Amino acid sequence: MLFELGWAGHLLLLAAEEASAVEAESGGLFDFGGTLVLQIVNFLLLMTILSAVFYGPISRVIEERSEYIRSNAGSAQRRFDEAKALADQYEQELRTTRLEAQQVITAAEAEAQKIRAQQLAEAQREAQERIAQAQADLDRQKQVALASLSGEVEAISRTLSEKLLSDSARRF
Amino acid sequence: MEFALTTLGNQPLIAAVEVGKHLTWQLGPLSVHGQTMITTWVVMLLLIGLTFIGTRKLQRVPSGLQNFLEYAYDLLASIARNQIGEKQYRAWVPLIGTIFLFVLFANWLGQLPLRLFHIPEGELASPTNDINTTVALSLIALVSYIYAGLRKSGLGYFKHYFESPILAAVWVLEFFTRPLSLSIRLFGNILAEELVVAVLILLVPILVPVPLMILFLLTGAIQALVFSTLTASYVGEAVEDHDDHH
Helix, strand or coil, X not given: CCCCCHHHHHHCCCEEECCCHHHHHHCCCCCCCHHHHHHHHHHHHHHHHHXXXXXXXXXXXXXXXXXXXXXXXXXXXXXXXXXXXXXXXXXXHHHHHHHHHHHHHHHHHHHHHHHHHHHHHHHHHHHHHHHHHHHHHHHHHHHHHHHHHHHHHHHHHHHHHXXXXXXXXXXX | CEEECCCCCCCCCCCEEECCCCCEEEEXXXXXXXXXXXXXXXXXXXXXXXXXXXXXXXXXXXXXXXXXXXXXXXXXXXXXXXXXXXXXXXXXXXXXXXXXXXXXHHHHHCCCCHHHCCCCCCCCCCHHHCHHHHHHHHHHHHXXXXXXXXXXXXXXXXXXXXXXXXXXXHHHHHHHHHHHHHHHHHHHHHHHHHHXXXXXXXXXXXXXXXXHXXXXXXXHHHHHHHHHHHHHHHHHHHHCCHHHHC
């Protein structure tokens, strides 16, 4: 017997009874033996079984879950990047289209300006022409009128002079 | 050895504290302590049953027992990770985890009124109440961390023994003190707990021992944590990179 608890017995006013033969041969707190060997076997057995039914499956399922989350987060990031690229592309296209529209408007405006200037020049030229024509007509008619007038003047002046001559002759 | 509370005269036995009495089984050449074996197997069955049931239908979104088991696994893995390091802790989770679970369940089992189940000799108690169990565990820890060191750096693991004779003596001493302290700490704590409870029950069989038993649930868990953390720390020391160490 390596371990005595006699003091406890006295302290607690217990009556100690020494047990008999059995413990004399294989009793006591520090009785090493087959139990030690079997406990090692038991522990290794328990560790193996728990690895198979507990640590293995649980760590696998945790691993799979974090893998799933990682891959999902990755694909979400990828899709987000794609969407962003698409948005950028649309933005770019919109800018290009706006620029093109601006150019078209500018070109049309220039065209219109050109047509306007052209038509204006045309009209002016036509007016000029008509003015010149009218002027020419006027000149011709003036000539005609002048010619006919000079004839009449001649005739009138002859008549006048004849009359004058005849009057003066009668007086004298 | 047996202490019995007898009232004056020849009153019948009310309660008794028995220490160091074993139910001896003869298994071939081995003589084993039957009461320790029975409670060890109960602990093993409890652990295996619980984890077996809890890991039947593992789902990506855990619920119920799976949730609890994942939490437990996380706790065990964090003990190993904190002591051994992120890189190589995974291989050691089964050892550290099983030490923790076994010691915890063994300690808590001892708090149940096992005395109600009568066996021919001795009495049922926590398996960690038997020094054979704690020595077995500490020997496994010892072999594990030596194996870890050998696998990490081959025979170079023993190099530091030859650096100086005084240190060599300390290193050799460590071989004995580590398992000795591991096993005696656990054994002493649990045995003392059970004796205290037994003596209290002997004196005041009702209500008074209850707060103490609740306290012993806590200390049982702490003993499990201490044993597994120390083992993990020994393994961690054996596998760490010695370049970082010095």
